[in-house]
Each structure stands twice: as structure tokens, then as C-alpha cells.
Amino acid sequence: xxxxxxxxxxxxxxxxxxxxxxxxxxxxxxxxxxxxxxxxxxxxxxxxxxxxxxxxxxxxxxxxxxxxxxxxxxxxxxxxxxxxxxxxxxxxxxxxxxxxxxxxxxxxxxxxxxxxxxxxxxxxxxxxxxxxxxxxxxxxxxxxxxxxxxxxxxxxxxxxxxxxxxxxxxxxxxxxxxxxxxxxxxxxxxxxxxxxxxxxxxxxxxxxxxxxxxxxxxxxxxxxxxxxxxxxxxxxxxxxxxxxxxxxxxxxxxxxxxxxxxxxxxxxxxxxxxxxxxxxxxxxxxxxxxxxxxxxxxxxxxxxxxxxxxxxxxxxxxxxxxxxxxxxxxxxxxxxxxxxxxxxxxxxxxxxxxxxxxxxxxxxxxxxxxxxxxxxxxxxxxxxxxxxxxxxxxxxxxxxxxxxxxxxxxxxxxxxxxxxxxxxxxxxxxxxxxxxxxxxxxxxxxxxxxxxxxxxxxxxxxxxxxxxxxxxxxxxxxxxxxxxxxxxxxxxxxxxxxxxxxxxxxxxxxxxxxxxxxxxxxxxxxxxxxxxxxxxxxxxxxxxxxxxxxxxxxxxxxxxxxxxxxxxxxxxxxxxxxxxxxxxxxxxxxxxxxxxxxxxxxxxxxxxxxxxxxxxxxxxxxxxxxxxxxxxxxxxxxxxxxxxxxxxxxxxxxxxxxxxxxxxxxxxxxxxxxxxxxxxxxxxxxxxxxxxxxxxxxxxxxxxxxx
Amino acid sequence: xxxxxxxxxxxxxxxxxxxxxxxxxxxxxxxxxxxxxxxxxxxxxxxxxxxxxxxxxxxxxxxxxxxxxxxxxxxxxxxxxxxxxxxxxxxxxxxxxxxxxxxxxxxxxxxxxxxxxxxxxxxxxxxxxxxxxxxxxxxxxxxxxxxxxxxxxxxxxxxxxxxxxxxxxxxxxxxxxxxxxxxxxxx
Numbered sequence: 001x002x003x004x005x006x007x008x009x010x011x012x013x014x015x016x017x018x019x020x021x022x023x024x025x026x027x028x029x030x031x032x033x034x035x036x037x038x039x040x041x042x043x044x045x046x047x048x049x050x051x052x053x054x055x056x057x058x059x060x061x062x063x064x065x066x067x068x069x070x071x072x073x074x075x076x077x078x079x080x081x082x083x084x085x086x087x088x089x090x091x092x093x094x095x096x097x098x099x100x101x102x103x104x105x106x107x108x109x110x111x112x113x114x115x116x117x118x119x120x121x122x123x124x125x126x127x128x129x130x131x132x133x134x135x136x137x138x139x140x141x142x143x144x145x146x147x148x149x150x151x152x153x154x155x156x157x158x159x160x161x162x163x164x165x166x167x168x169x170x171x172x173x174x175x176x177x178x179x180x181x182x183x184x185x186x187x188x189x190x191x192x193x194x195x196x197x198x199x200x201x202x203x204x205x206x207x208x209x210x211x212x213x214x215x216x217x218x219x220x221x222x223x224x225x226x227x228x229x230x231x232x233x234x235x236x237x238x239x240x241x242x243x244x245x246x247x248x249x250x251x252x253x254x255x256x257x258x259x260x261x262x263x264x265x266x267x268x269x270x271x272x273x274x275x276x277x278x279x280x281x282x283x284x285x286x287x288x289x290x291x292x293x294x295x296x297x298x299x300x301x302x303x304x305x306x307x308x309x310x311x312x313x314x315x316x317x318x319x320x321x322x323x324x325x326x327x328x329x330x331x332x333x334x335x336x337x338x339x340x341x342x343x344x345x346x347x348x349x350x351x352x353x354x355x356x357x358x359x360x361x362x363x364x365x366x367x368x369x370x371x372x373x374x375x376x377x378x379x380x381x382x383x384x385x386x387x388x389x390x391x392x393x394x395x396x397x398x399x400x401x402x403x404x405x406x407x408x409x410x411x412x413x414x415x416x417x418x419x420x421x422x423x424x425x426x427x428x429x430x431x432x433x434x435x436x437x438x439x440x441x442x443x444x445x446x447x448x449x450x451x452x453x454x455x456x457x458x459x460x461x462x463x464x465x466x467x468x469x470x471x472x473x474x475x476x477x478x479x480x481x482x483x484x485x486x487x488x489x490x491x492x493x494x495x496x497x498x499x500x501x502x503x504x505x506x507x508x509x510x511x512x513x514x515x516x517x518x519x520x521x522x523x524x525x526x527x528x529x530x531x532x533x534x535x536x537x538x539x540x541x542x543x544x545x546x547x548x549x550x551x552x553x554x555x556x557x558x559x560x561x562x563x564x565x566x567x568x569x570x571x572x573x574x575x576x577x578x579x580x581x582x583x584x585x586x587x588x589x590x591x592x593x594x595x596x597x598x599x600x601x602x603x604x605x606x607x608x609x610x611x612x613x614x615x616x617x618x619x620x621x622x623x624x625x626x627x628x629x630x631x632x633x634x635x636x637x638x639x640x641x642x643x644x645x646x647x648x649x650x651x652x653x654x655x656x657x658x659x660x661x662x663x664x665x666x667x668x669x670x671x672x673x674x675x676x677x678x679x680x681x682x683x684x685x686x687x688x689x690x691x692x693x694x695x696x697x698x699x700x701x702x703x704x705x706x707x
Numbered sequence: 708x709x710x711x712x713x714x715x716x717x718x719x720x721x722x723x724x725x726x727x728x729x730x731x732x733x734x735x736x737x738x739x740x741x742x743x744x745x746x747x748x749x750x751x752x753x754x755x756x757x758x759x760x761x762x763x764x765x766x767x768x769x770x771x772x773x774x775x776x777x778x779x780x781x782x783x784x785x786x787x788x789x790x791x792x793x794x795x796x797x798x799x800x801x802x803x804x805x806x807x808x809x810x811x812x813x814x815x816x817x818x819x820x821x822x823x824x825x826x827x828x829x830x831x832x833x834x835x836x837x838x839x840x841x842x843x844x845x846x847x848x849x850x851x852x853x854x855x856x857x858x859x860x861x862x863x864x865x866x867x868x869x870x871x872x873x874x875x876x877x878x879x880x881x882x883x884x885x886x887x888x889x890x891x892x893x894x
Contacts, residue, residue, distance in 0.1 A: 574771070574772065575771075619774035619775065620774060620775075621774060657789070657790045658790065659773075659783065659790055659792070660783070660790060660791060660792040660822050660823075660824070661820055661821070661822045662780070662792050662794075662818070662822060662824065662891070663773060663776055663780065663783075663792055666773060666775050666776050667775065668774070668775060669773070671790070672771070672783055672785075672790045674785045674790075678768055678769050678784075678785065679769065679771075680769075680771040680783055680784060680785045680790065681771065682771065682773065682774075682783075
């Protein structure tokens with residue numbers, strides 16, 4: 001069940017991402033006044049598919065929301081609602097809502113669908129549209145069934161605008177029907193819009209035929225009757241609505257129907273138009289659950305056919321297995337060494353060594369392969385940011401154009417996720433503080449539209465991300481003054497501060513130059529958190545700014561990283577991290593319980609003997625006085641050792657980074673990690689140390705490590 | 708706030724590939740006329756490294772000691788997220804210990820093999836641009852010079868690029884030119 005559920009989440013996520021992308025295109029198109037109907041259809045299909053699968057998997061709220069959005073999109077698609085920035089706001093809001101609903105789970109009421117429906121109602125009204133359904137009309141089903149999409153569109157438009165609809169029954173001679181119709185159209189042109197005309201049901205005989213003309217007019221009924229009846233006998237009847245609906249009689253006269261879109265219908269009963277074969281007009285509400293465009297669904301299935309979605313935890317698991325294999329490999333290497341020392345088995349040892357080398361190579365390949373699978377393009381993140389940029393820019397009445405390069409650059413999935421918040425913050429800052437309002441920009445001789453660039457590229461083992469705006473830039477003098485006021489630096493230090501250091505003041509905790517707090521930024525908790533978060537990913541952030549011409553943040557990140565959970569401990573005044581996977585438990589050391597067995601310290605732990613290893617002693621560090629010490633029980637397989645430490649500093653997710661090549665011969669450490677504020681802690685290679693400790697106990701004569 | 712040298716000595720990204728693993732022979736035989744060197748002091752002696760091998764000059768950050776590391780390794784630091792090994796150049800050159808003072812700096816030097824090493828020096832002096840005839844090759848000087856010594860620089864007063872004057876050397880002063888490759892290689 002949960003697998004299926006995950007499957008749904010992944011697919012929904014994919015759709016939402018695509019929607020988000022399409023909306024951005026739509027936004028651009030709207031600004032340029034060149035909206036492609038295809039794009040709206042694309043969004044429509046996406047929402048439709050989402051609605052379908054959400055319903056199927058019991059995400060009723062999501063499904064309902066998709067349904068309301070689908071209606072709005074339908075209106076857009078058929079031109080009843082004009083695409084405006086307000087409508088786009090609602091569409092973006094909708095996609096945002098989908099995202100939230102997905103995150104919160106099926107039963108959450110995190111998004112008020114009613115509220116959302118009202119937003120939709122509002123924009124629909126505003127755009128001169130409105131929810132209008134034809135079943136409210138007192139019209140024969142058979143009439144509705146044969147309307148072309150365009151006719152139905154016009155019908156809806158008139159219903160929405162509240163224009164009264166009429167049915168005009170006229171009788172024409174079959175021989176003169178064409179000219180009669182032309183005449184009727186001509187007369188009606190100034191006063192009414194003819195939506196369609198159909199042979200009346202059961203009407204007509206011999207060489208005469210009755211036609212039902214469906215028309216809309218805001219002119220008074222008697223005047224209308226006069227004008228239309230001028231050519232002969234005619235019967236005018238107002239079409240009522242079933243539901244009582246308050247309508248306003250706006251004097252908007254709908255544009256006349258273009259002739260070419262109205263091919264004259266042969267008004268004989270036999271040539272009555274068949275039901276349209278393809279793309280029928282959307283059926284009335286209520287029937288909307290029926291997929292009306294199967295090809296769209298097929299398309300979305302096809303596009304993912306050659307990719308596989310994998311839960312990142314499965315990859316983590318594989319990675320751990322690779323780690324275990326590496327341990328096996330080194331065990332084999334040690335055995336090989338032992339065999340080699342026997343003259344009679346030397347040949348065998350050489351062969352074993354060769355096999356083991358091959359094993360090692362493939363293991364590395366496997367590891368690289370898994371890391372590669374974890375990679376995702378940054379474009380996913382950029383799309384999300386683009387949405388926020390649009391929203392923030394609109395909230396602040398700023399014009400922002402986003403330029404993206406390198407969206408295809410790939411980064412570890414975890415990095416992408418962790419990057420989202422820091423980047424969001426930088427972008428909000430850029431729009432809020434950086435890019436000026438259009439007026440100010442024009443005064444400064446810049447284009448009214450601010451340029452925000454997101455650039456990504458790979459550089460060696462790192463990925464570089466640049467967030468650059470062409471806004472006001474930062475005023476170093478103001479930064480320094482603010483820092484002095486807040487006691488971040490002293491006046492003396494401010495005297496000799498370099499411009500680069502002045503800029504970096506923004507990363508100090510508690511720094512904020514804005515006196516007024518805006519909803520976006522300026523709370524002064526931002527930039528230091530951004531820096532910390534990026535550091536935690538093993539990345540760094542640099543800032544460049546030129547007062548008056550812009551600001552640029554450069555983030556350098558490792559392409560991949562291994563985040564692990566670790567227990568932070570203190571030994572002889574230093575910090576060390578122990579990967580939590582090796583830690584069984586940590587207990588207070590009871591000195592009185594320590595026994596010595598053959599020169600080794602041991603304690604009893606739940607009935608079993610636990611050998612102890614004082615890390616300060618093992619690492620030849622000067623022991624510090626401490627009243628309380630702790631035992632961190634580490635286990636690999638069945639073997640356990642209690643490492644004695646001076647203090648426990650809690651558990652933390654850390655990024656293991658390799659030590660430089662010049663330290664690769666140093667045993668006992670898996671790497672190092674950045675704890676922030678320039679503190680670096682070594683990460684213990686727990687299995688290695690464990691083995692080392694136990695081996696030196698078993699074979700004391702061997703000493704530390706054979707080389 | 709060692710801003711100026713910092714700014715000057717950062718090697719542009721595009722060049723970093725080219726400067727990897729410079730060798731004394733290729734640099735000195737038929738070398739271009741001008742040689743740029745960064746001069747610094749350890750235990751009152753003046754040394755210099757090729758400027759393009761020095762990526763950056765840092766004030767001494769907190770250094771995390773690494774148990775079991777070789778004796779000349781002071782520990783590790785994080786330079787923009789990259790774990791970098793710091794070595795004491797006094798110890799590398801087998802000189803007596805010295806205190807860490809106000810002017811003590813860490814030079815980030817390209818050690819070859821794609822690694823950047825931090826080198827602790829007492830004091831950074833300045834950048835020299837030496838003509839060919841101001842450099843004496845180790846081979847020419849002869850004697851029992853170590854492998855990591857490329858030669859000796861004897862800057863003429865006129866060729867110094869010394870903006871503020873306070874770090875100027877006298878005419879008779881010499882620079883021991885170090886070759887980062889052999890200097891930082893582990894045997």
C-alpha cells in the first residue's frame with residue numbers, strides 16, 4: 001500500500017513540477033501578449049491528470065482542488081476568462097496548494113479549498129467570466145448535444161455576461177432558405193448575436209422548414225421581435241434559466257460571429273449535423289470526471305516510461321552495502337598478506353591479491369554508479385524558485401526578469417533539497433533589497449525590469465551556483481555602520497575593514513540593515529543561517545556587490561556528499577564525531593566498575609564483558625581532568641568496544657569530507673566534518689578503530705598496525 | 708585583514724590547471740625573463756615560492772590537530788568547506804620551533820597531485836619580479852642543496868616591486884627559492 005502511495009506521490013510531484021514550469025511559460029507569454037492555446041491546454045491536461053490520480057488514491061482534497069482549478073482552466077481554454085496576472089496568481093496559488101497538500105498527506109485540511117474556489121470565482125468574475133453552465137438553461141439536451149465547441153463557447157459567454165437568450169422560430173422555404181438566412185443575419189447584426197440555428201424538432205414539411213435560431217441580445221424583447229420579424233412571420237421566445245441567477249445586464253454586445261466559422265448548415269432534417277467526432281465541447285459540470293482527452297493521459301504515461309523513480313533511502317541502503325563490501329575487501333587484503341608470508345602459498349597470495357584488486361575496482365565503479373543515480377538536475381529547483389520570484393516580485397510591485405543558465409547541471413538529490421531554503425532566502429533578498437522599483441530603476445538609467453540571474457555550472461568536483469541581480473547593490477559604508485551599531489564589530493576594527501570584509505558582515509549573526517521588518521527578509525536571521533546551511537552541505541557562499549550596479553552571491557558546493565548522523569564527543573578538549581551507525585549506546589562511566597583483565601580495562605555491561613579504550617590514550621592526547629566520563633559502546637558485527645570520552649555533545653547530521661591526500665596514511669579517521677564557526681571535527685573510523693583495539697588485545701605482540 | 712596580498716595572490720580559476728606541479732628544471736631552463744615570487748620569512752631567513760603556486764594567504768584560523776599525523780602536520784582547517792591540511796614550514800625545513808604571532812600566516816600552496824596544502828610561515832613579505840640574471844640556479848650554485856631548493860634569488864634594488872617600502876630588502880639579501888613539488892612531497 002505504501003509503495004503505491006509513494007508511487008502516487010512521485011507521479012503527482014512530477015506533474016506539479018511540469019505544471020509549475022508551464023505556468024512560468026504562460027506567465028512570460030502573458031507578459032508578451034502572446035498566449036499560446038496549446039500551453040493552456042497543456043496545463044489543463046496536467047491538472048486533469050492530477051485530479052484523476054488524486055481521486056484514485058484517495059487524496060480527496062487534492063482532487064477537489066484540482067477540479068476547481070480545472071474548471072478555471074477550462075474557462076481559459078475556451079476563452080471565457082482572459083488570462084491576466086490575477087488569473088495567473090490563482091493558478092500559481094493552486095499549484096502551490098497542490099504542493100502543500102502532497103506534503104501534508106491525504107487527510108490534511110491544510111489548504112482551504114473553499115477559499116481557493118472563491119479566489120477562482122473572483123478572477124473569473126473579474127475577467128468578465130463566471131461559472132456558467134448550460135444545464136441551467138431551459139434548452140433541449142439534443143440542442144446542446146449538437147452545438148459546436150465555438151457555438152457552445154459563445155453560448156456560455158453570453159450566459160456568463162447575463163445577456164438574455166432567445167429562441168426564434170422562423171419558417172423558410174427550402175428554395176430561398178440561404179438568402180432568407182442571410183437576410184436574417186443582416187437584420188440581427190446590429191441588435192443580437194446569432195449563436196446557432198437548427199432545424200426545429202419535428203418541424204417543417206413539404207418544401208418549407210422550421211428553423212430554431214438561438215440568439216442572444218440585450219435589446220428589449222419587443223424591439224428585438226420587431227426587427228427580426230420584419231421579414232415574415234417569426235416567433236420569439238425568451239429562454240429561461242432553471243436556477244434563479246442574478247445577472248447583470250451589461251451593455252457589452254458580443255462581437256459578431258465571423259462568417260467563416262459558421263459554415264451554413266444544410267437545414268434539412270436528413271443533413272442534421274452528426275455529433276462531433278473529435279474534441280467535443282466540455283460536457284456540463286458533473287460529467288467532468290470523465291477523461292475527455294485520452295491522448296493527454298497517454299502522453300504523460302509515455303514521458304516517464306524510460307525512467308524509474310527510486311526512493312532515495314533505497315540508494316542510501318545500497319551505498320551502505322557498498323561500504324560493508326569495502327570492509328570485506330580490506331579483510332581479504334589482510335588475509336592475503338598473511339598468506340603471502342608463507343613461502344609455500346606465495347603464488348596463491350599473488351593470485352588472491354589480483355582478484356581482490358579487481359574486486360576493488362568494480363566496487364568503486366558500483367559506488368560511482370550509485371552516486372550518479374542520486375544526481376538530479378538543478379532545473380527542478382530553479383523552476384520552484386522561478387515561481388517564488390514571480391510571486392515576490394508581484395507582491396513588491398517590482399518587475400523582474402529571470403535568466404537561467406545551467407539548469408541541466410546535476411547535483412546530489414539531497415543537496416538540491418537542502419539548497420532550496422538558502423536559495424529562496426537569497427532570492428527574496430535580491431528582490432526585496434536588491435532590485436529597485438521600476439521608477440527608481442528608470443531614474444538610475446536602468447531598464448524598468450530588473451534582471452535576476454541564476455547560473456549553475458560544474459567546476460571540477462564542485463558545482464557553482466550564482467545568484468546575481470542588477471539592483472542597487474550594497475552600500476559598504478552602511479553595512480559597517482550597522483555592524484558597529486549592533487556591536488558586531490568595534491570602531492577600531494571598522495577603521496581598517498576591507499570592502500570585501502565589509503560585505504561579509506551580512507553573514508554575521510544578528511545583522512540586518514533594514515530598520516523596518518518586511519514580510520520577506522530583514523529579520524536579521526537570514527544570511528547567517530544561509531551561510532550555516534550551505535557550510536553544512538560542505539559548500540561555501542561568497543558575496544560580491546557593487547553599490548549601484550548589483551549583487552552577486554556565489555555558492556560552491558560539492559557535487560555529492562554523504563550526510564550521516566553522528567554522535568559528537570569530546571576527548572581531551574577536542575571534538576570528534578562517531579558515525580551513529582556504529583554506536584550502540586552511550587553510558588556514564590562508573591569508575592568503580594572498571595576491572596583490569598590482562599592489563600586491559602573492561603566493564604561489565606548487562607552481563608557481558610566490554611573492553612574499554614580510552615580515546616585520549618589511544619590518540620596520545622594529554623588527558624584532561626573530568627569528573628564524569630562516558631563510554632560510547634561501538635559495535636561492528638558481534639564485536640564491541642567501549643570508547644571512553646570526556647563528554648557527549650549530542651547527535652548531529654554531518655557531512656563527511658575526505659582528509660587531504662597527504663593524510664591518507666593516517667589510520668582511525670573516516671574524514672572530517674565542518675561543525676560551523678570554523679570548527680572542524682575528525683570523524684572516527686569506528687570499525688577500523690574497533691578492529692585495531694581488539695587486534696592489539698588479541699595479538700599484543702603485533703603492535704599497532706602492520707603496514 | 709591581510710587584504711592586499713590576498714587579493715593579489717588568488718590564482719584565477721582558469722589558470723589553476725596550468726600551475727600544477729611545477730618543476731625546477733622546466734621553470735629555470737629557458738624560462739621567461741621575469742619570475743614572480745612571493746617572499747616570506749621563517750626563523751629570520753627569507754624564502755620565496757613561485758607566486759602562481761600560492762593560491763591564497765590566510766590569517767591563522769583555528770587548527771584541528773590530527774592525532775597520528777606526521778610530525779610536521781599541525782592539523783586541518785576548513786577552507787571554504789574543503790578540508791585542508793596545514794603543515795608547519797619550520798618543521799618541514801627542520802628548523803627550530805617558533806611562536807605563532809601577529810604576522811604568522813598560512814599560505815595555501817598547490818602541492819601537486821590535486822592537493823592544496825596550508826603552510827605556516829612567520830611573516831609574508833612581498834611579491835618580487837626577478838629577471839633571469841637575478842636568479843642563481845641550484846645546479847649552478849652547487850653544493851649540497853636540498854631537492855626542494857630551486858635556487859637563490861638576488862633581487863637588485865631597482866627591480867623590487869615594493870609599494871610601501873617597509874618590507875624592502877637590502878642589496879645583499881638573498882631569497883631561497885623553494886620548489887613546492889619536492890618540498891611538500893611525502894616520501
